[in-house]
Amino acid sequence: MFVDTAKIYVRGGKGGDGCNSWVRNRRGKKVPDGGSGGKGGDVLIQADSNLTTLIDFRYQQHYSASKGGPGGSNYKQGRRGDDCLIRVPPGTTVFDAQTNYLLRDLTTPGDSVIVAYGGKGGCGNLNRPSEEGKAGEERELRLELKLIADVGIVGYPNSGKSTLISKISSALPKIADYPFTTLRPVLGVIKGKKTRQGGYRRDIIVCEIPGLIKDAHRGKGLGTFFLRHIERTKFLIHLIDLSQVNKKEPLSHFNCLNRELELYNKNLLKKKQIIVVNKIDIPEARKDLPLFKSKIKRKVYPISALTGEGVKELVKVLDILMSMPDYND
Ligand SMILES: Nc1nc2c(ncn2[C@@H]2O[C@H](COP(=O)(O)OP(=O)(O)OP(=O)(O)O)[C@@H](O)[C@H]2O)c(=O)[nH]1
Ligand SMILES: [Mg+2]
Structure with a gap:
């Protein structure tokens, strides 16, 4: 523990x-x-x-x-x-x-x-x-x-945060089809591989934060208590499950979660967010993706944490961001 x-x-x-x-x-x-x-x-x-x-x-x-x-x-x-x-x-x-x-x-x-x-x-x-x-x-x-993880994974309950962290790192969290499966932050390490130059890329520490929902800052769900673990991360992965999102307002979950982050600590919103849409192996999610992309007008990384589609590319992005001088301490 x-x-x-x-x-x-x-x-x-x-x-x-x-x-x-x-x-x-x-x-x-x-x-x-x-x-x-x-x-x-x-x-x-x-x-x-x-x-x-x-x-x-x-x-x-x-x-x-x-x-x-x-x-x-x-x-x-x-x-x-x-x-x-x-x-x-x-x-x-x-x-x-x-x-x-x-x-x-x-x-x-x-x-x-x-x-x-x-x-x-x-x-x-x-x-x-x-x-x-x-x-x-x-x-x-x-x-x-305060865990000094490099990357924090935030998202609504059941969006696939644990599935993703278990795919990309050494962490073995419980995964289940009900909200609030994860009750405490989960840490995982993406082991650094050998680079072409013969050196080693440094390990990346990722941290899953238990699911956040609307009014989390008022203590709803598990509240924002665990957000203190990602105050010092270099950036965040904002994970979205389009199958849970209201089709008329595809950005509702995205904006709502950002609002909770802001209410907890304004500085959390200043962190770079990698927007990742999960579960694109589900045909409906794949269908809704273009609409979501057009509304959000930012770079979106579609993945399926379950099948592994797009996950390698996501890890590469993490690698690149970690090697940028802005993110090096
Ligand atoms: N089809 C499909 N299902 C997925 C994918 N990723 C996760 N799931 C399923 O979604 C459910 C929730 O996954 P978790 O990884 O436990 O989600 P979580 O965000 O950690 O959930 P909480 O810890 O409860 O907040 C599980 O039944 C997973 O098998 C995916 O890419 N595709
Ligand atoms: Mg979880």
């Missing part, structure tokens, strides 16, 4: 205790020589490109850095506690769960943030009585992973 939010508890290491030690000087007088304790370790979160989900945090929620070492006699300073490094996939946002304060958006691999500082070490007894080390900072955090 794909996990995209997690709650964890972090605690910086306690500072080491200061030392209470006395020594006789040359004149035989007792003088203090206790060193201070070391600082407790910090807890850091770092983006790591080898990770893609937050699933590990279902099994471990508590993280703490180690304690600072105690001070010693002869002014010896305690050892600093070891840091605790938590690795997360790039694209993870870190919030303080109590205040909802955004601590950091870890987008680039290697980005890191200190989420809990270790406590200060206690002073030795040089000028005053020795002190205990301070406790480390404690925090409850919420991690959110």
Whole structure:
């Protein structure tokens, strides 16, 4: 199962205790020589490109850095506690769960943030009585992973999104002839093939968003909740099943879905959309295609996700768009 939010508890290491030690000087007088304790370790979160989900945090929620070492006699300073490094996939946002304060958006691999500082070490007894080390900072955090898919597939329920994603990628979603078969976003990877120049084309990550319907922004159907997963995609595939569309208003579904995207986030409408008409193996859909094309006045890609007709061409278009400088990050 794909996990995209997690709650964890972090605690910086306690500072080491200061030392209470006395020594006789040359004149035989007792003088203090206790060193201070070391600082407790910090807890850091770092983006790591080898990770893609937050699933590990279902099994471990508590993280703490180690304690600072105690001070010693002869002014010896305690050892600093070891840091605790938590690795997360790039694209993870870190919030303080109590205040909802955004601590950091870890987008680039290697980005890191200190989420809990270790406590200060206690002073030795040089000028005053020795002190205990301070406790480390404690925090409850919420991690959110916005999937950084390259392409988002949006469309009405039953339009064939799952069939398409299973055809073009490694994903194996449930496919059935009823609306809202897909209840959570589905991720798939189109594996990069060898290019003629001998290099490899990069993988393309596609994401199916559960079906959207009119008034989804008001919570109808499954609502627009899952649209946050495609906020950062490079472009969208807008999938249309002409057999579901009202023949008098062939653009009704197209416009309605775009309106829902706009109501969720205006920027989603600015993304390039590849308009794909599915199920053209059905004679009626093939018949309605010219009318749809004439009304929409934009490039339309007809496919049959079931038989595979037009699918290769569509993948080629994705490839070309992905290699364009505008879409490269
Ligand atoms: N004839 C035909 N049927 C198709 C085609 N693509 C999908 N279907 C059928 O349409 C039905 C719905 O397909 P899904 O892929 O589950 O559709 P979906 O858009 O993922 O649906 P939801 O997840 O419920 O939103 C299934 O019965 C598919 O077999 C196609 O190209 N031609
Ligand atoms: Mg589906």
